[in-house]
Amino acid sequence: xxxxxxxxxxxxxxxxxxxxxxxxxxxxxxxxxxxxxxxxxxxxxxxxxxxxxxxxxxxxxxxxxxxxxxxxxxxxxxxxxxxxxxxxxxxxxxxxxxxxxxxxxxxxxxxxxxxxxxxxxxxxxxxxxxxxxxxxxxxxxxxxxxxxxxxxxxxxxxxxxxxxxxxxxxxxxxxxxxxxxxxxxxxxxxxxxxxxxxxxxxxxxxxxxxxxxxxxxxxxxxxxxxxxxxxxxxxxxxxxxxxxxxxxxxxxxxxxxxxxxxxxxxxxxxxxxxxxxxxxxxxxxxxxxxxxxxxxxxxxxxxxxxxxxxxxxxxxxxxxxxxxxxxxxxxxxxxxxxxxxxxxxxxxxxxxxxxxxxxxxxxxxxxxxxxxxxxxxxxxxxxxxxxxxxxxxxxxxxxxxxxxxxxxxxxxxxxxxxxxxxxxxxxxxxxxxxxxxxxxxxxxxxxxxxxxxxxxxxxxxxxxxxxxxxxxxxxxxxxxxxxxxxxxxxxxxxxxxxxxxxxxxxxxxxxxxxxxxxxxxxxxxxxxxxxxxxxxxxxxxxxxxxxxxxxxxxxxxxxxxxxxxxxxxxxxxxxxxxxxxxxxxxxxxxxxxxxxxxxxxxxxxxxxxxxxxxxxxxxxxxxxxxxxxxxxxxxxxxxxxxxxxxxxxxxxxxxxxxxxxxxxxxxxxxxxxxxxxxxxxxxxxxxxxxxxxxx
Amino acid sequence: xxxxxxxxxxxxxxxxxxxxxxxxxxxxxxxxxxxxxxxxxxxxxxxxxxxxxxxxxxxxxxxxxxxxxxxxxxxxxxxxxxxxxxxxxxxxxxxxxxxx
Numbered sequence: 001x002x003x004x005x006x007x008x009x010x011x012x013x014x015x016x017x018x019x020x021x022x023x024x025x026x027x028x029x030x031x032x033x034x035x036x037x038x039x040x041x042x043x044x045x046x047x048x049x050x051x052x053x054x055x056x057x058x059x060x061x062x063x064x065x066x067x068x069x070x071x072x073x074x075x076x077x078x079x080x081x082x083x084x085x086x087x088x089x090x091x092x093x094x095x096x097x098x099x100x101x102x103x104x105x106x107x108x109x110x111x112x113x114x115x116x117x118x119x120x121x122x123x124x125x126x127x128x129x130x131x132x133x134x135x136x137x138x139x140x141x142x143x144x145x146x147x148x149x150x151x152x153x154x155x156x157x158x159x160x161x162x163x164x165x166x167x168x169x170x171x172x173x174x175x176x177x178x179x180x181x182x183x184x185x186x187x188x189x190x191x192x193x194x195x196x197x198x199x200x201x202x203x204x205x206x207x208x209x210x211x212x213x214x215x216x217x218x219x220x221x222x223x224x225x226x227x228x229x230x231x232x233x234x235x236x237x238x239x240x241x242x243x244x245x246x247x248x249x250x251x252x253x254x255x256x257x258x259x260x261x262x263x264x265x266x267x268x269x270x271x272x273x274x275x276x277x278x279x280x281x282x283x284x285x286x287x288x289x290x291x292x293x294x295x296x297x298x299x300x301x302x303x304x305x306x307x308x309x310x311x312x313x314x315x316x317x318x319x320x321x322x323x324x325x326x327x328x329x330x331x332x333x334x335x336x337x338x339x340x341x342x343x344x345x346x347x348x349x350x351x352x353x354x355x356x357x358x359x360x361x362x363x364x365x366x367x368x369x370x371x372x373x374x375x376x377x378x379x380x381x382x383x384x385x386x387x388x389x390x391x392x393x394x395x396x397x398x399x400x401x402x403x404x405x406x407x408x409x410x411x412x413x414x415x416x417x418x419x420x421x422x423x424x425x426x427x428x429x430x431x432x433x434x435x436x437x438x439x440x441x442x443x444x445x446x447x448x449x450x451x452x453x454x455x456x457x458x459x460x461x462x463x464x465x466x467x468x469x470x471x472x473x474x475x476x477x478x479x480x481x482x483x484x485x486x487x488x489x490x491x492x493x494x495x496x497x498x499x500x501x502x503x504x505x506x507x508x509x510x511x512x513x514x515x516x517x518x519x520x521x522x523x524x525x526x527x528x529x530x531x532x533x534x535x536x537x538x539x540x541x542x543x544x545x546x547x548x549x550x551x552x553x554x555x556x557x558x559x560x561x562x563x564x565x566x567x568x569x570x571x572x573x574x575x576x577x578x579x580x581x582x583x584x585x586x587x588x589x590x591x592x593x594x595x596x597x598x599x600x601x602x603x604x605x606x607x608x609x610x611x612x613x614x615x616x617x618x619x620x621x622x623x624x625x626x627x628x629x630x631x632x633x634x635x636x637x638x639x640x641x642x643x644x645x646x647x648x649x650x651x652x653x654x655x656x657x658x659x660x661x662x663x664x665x666x667x668x669x670x671x672x673x674x675x676x677x678x679x680x681x682x683x684x685x686x687x688x689x690x691x692x693x694x695x
Numbered sequence: 696x697x698x699x700x701x702x703x704x705x706x707x708x709x710x711x712x713x714x715x716x717x718x719x720x721x722x723x724x725x726x727x728x729x730x731x732x733x734x735x736x737x738x739x740x741x742x743x744x745x746x747x748x749x750x751x752x753x754x755x756x757x758x759x760x761x762x763x764x765x766x767x768x769x770x771x772x773x774x775x776x777x778x779x780x781x782x783x784x785x786x787x788x789x790x791x792x793x794x795x
């Protein structure tokens with residue numbers, strides 16, 4: 001079948017469907033046989049499925065380099081052929097999709113392995129071992145969908161993957177759907193999943209409009225066909241497409257104003273936060289813009305809007321991250337902020353810089369999230385240890401939040417491995433030389449400085465805040481003294497969790513080598529796909545400024561949180577200094593409340609009105625009860641009384657009565673006496689004879 | 696030579712007696728006998744007309760009637776015996792089960 005049709009002997013392009021098939025096979029195995037398999041077997045199957053997809057991705061990248069990066073399409077099956085619309089299940093292997101495949105399957109595999117250890121404990125802390133298998137089924141489904149997203153050859157196939165990952169995101173955010181993040185019975189997690197899904201619906205609506213407009217304007221959804229016609233299309237149409245697409249990007253990649261779902265998405269298990277809500281799925285929007293580079297390059301107005309949206313998001317989310325106490329919430333807002341960097345980059349036309357940051361961010365943010373998961377589990381273990389040490393006193397004790405940084409402190413003593421891993425991730429995110437984040441972020445800042453000074457200012461402040469909130473986190477979590485008893489008993493995580501982290505840490509450290517100034521491997525690689533991808537000159541000015549800003553931010557964070565460590569119960573020192581501003585940061589600038597007041601409450605009012613007034617009062621009470629019911633009742637009464645009883649029954653009863661009367665009189669003749677019959681016979685004979693005689 | 700009207704008168708009288716007997720009497724045997732009487736009244740009339748018109752078929756018909764009467768007696772008497780056995784009576788006024 002697919003293997004035997006190899007067009008280029010020695011190359012592996014025809015293997016590309018297997019990047020989807022392997023995860024699907026993995027999930028089917030776990031779905032069908034998982035009930036009887038041990039946790040280790042389930043985890044191995046899932047990780048293997050993802051790992052094989054990674055192997056295929058590597059082979060594809062190798063094949064691609066062998067053909068000098070020329071895009072290849074692999075036809076799998078016919079899909080939709082209606083009139084001029086010709087859509088097939090066609091995979092596209094080019095340098096851009098290959099990068100995404102490698103990131104998704106590579107980071108995905110590491111997170112799968114990590115999740116074996118993480119979920120093993122998580123399902124036990126939450127007392128539902130049966131969900132272990134479900135988790136890996138969802139995770140494999142996610143990999144498959146993400147692969148469809150990045151390897152599709154048309155917008156519609158991309159959209160299939162786009163929706164598929166949205167579904168997986170929903171399923172995994174609400175994975176512990178019957179409890180909140182602290183395992184209390186509640187619908188909080190399910191609500192978070194719903195929120196993500198609905199916010200994404202808004203974005204997907206925009207994306208769909210973009211697809212429809214594309215089809216209307218170009219008569220096709222296939223990438224090459226669309227891009228080849230861009231020159232002839234009116235600018236207004238392309239602007240419309242790109243801006244509609246931006247709504248989709250804002251939804252999926254958590255940009256202003258649709259970002260609100262991502263912080264809540266942290267309700268999902270930490271590997272999910274790392275894989276879906278940091279490393280891969282949320283970067284789909286960035287990929288989409290990079291994929292549509294010819295469209296965006298054609299309209300500068302749209303580019304500017306995209307860049308501004310990204311930059312505003314980067315700064316806005318960074319300010320919120322400063323005021324958060326939950327270790328994962330800080331990372332969530334950091335992710336939004338970094339996604340803002342990427343969107344700003346691809347918006348500015350710096351597609352390579354955006355993709356570069358996407359890749360390095362996938363490494364270090366996955367590392368940070370997974371380390372945070374390790375910390376949370378470490379705290380859980382400490383909590384568990386204490387609960388058993390002090391005897392069981394469930395119920396009346398206050399619920400302990402293992403993710404709250406105010407409960408931590410001095411964890412580097414108890415969890416040294418995690419500490420060092422976290423440090424690597426932090427330095428990479430803060431953009432300290434020579435970590436990966438330094439190179440990728442500088443490329444974005446450089447581009448911004450050259451072409452969009454306004455964007456540069458916003459991003460530079462965001463970068464400063466990034467270093468600050470990461471410094472704050474480090475000082476609060478790992479230094480100072482333990483603020484709770486639990487932190488004193490925190491335990492290090494097992495190797496199944498720390499080893500994948502080490503790999504990610506190595507990647508975070510060395511990821512910058514992908515696109516070192518002067519060599520520009522990634523730029524050379526991507527310019528086969530993205531026309532006009534140019535490598536900016538490395539500027540010591542920009543790099544120096546951003547490094548100085550980052551170091552300054554870390555120094556300030558040390559002044560505030562490191563020098564005089566936070567004591568238990570002490571409020572954040574920033575609270576005194578910034579006052580209401582910090583309250584705003586702490587409460588996410590009341591955006592959720594604003595949305596609630598502006599959209600959700602209005603929507604509820606509308607729904608209430610529709611339900612109460614329109615449906616119940618008008619539709620049910622008036623139309624159904626009064627009009628239809630009354631009229632029908634009247635009609636039936638008329639049909640029943642005058643028509644049925646009065647007329648039809650009268651005929652039937654009258655006939656019966658007449659028959660009865662007739663028979664009553666006739667029965668008197670039939671008296672049973674033979675002699676009277678004989679008399680009748682005689683009379684009859686006499687009558688007949690008389691008639692015959694006298695006629 | 697006795698005129699034929701005498702025979703016919705006898706026949707009519709016999710028939711009337713038979714008919715009245717059937718209509719009036721309650722005893723099944725008597726009714727039966729009255730029926731025989733009417734049959735024989737008819738026979739008398741047949742024979743009288745046969746001798747007047749000198750046609751033999753009238754006399755032949757009498758034989759048929761007598762044969763039928765004999766058969767009727769056999770069946771009728773059997774019926775009466777059967778009725779008597781079940782009802783212990785041959786009063787026809789008590790045999791009125793078949794009334795409307």
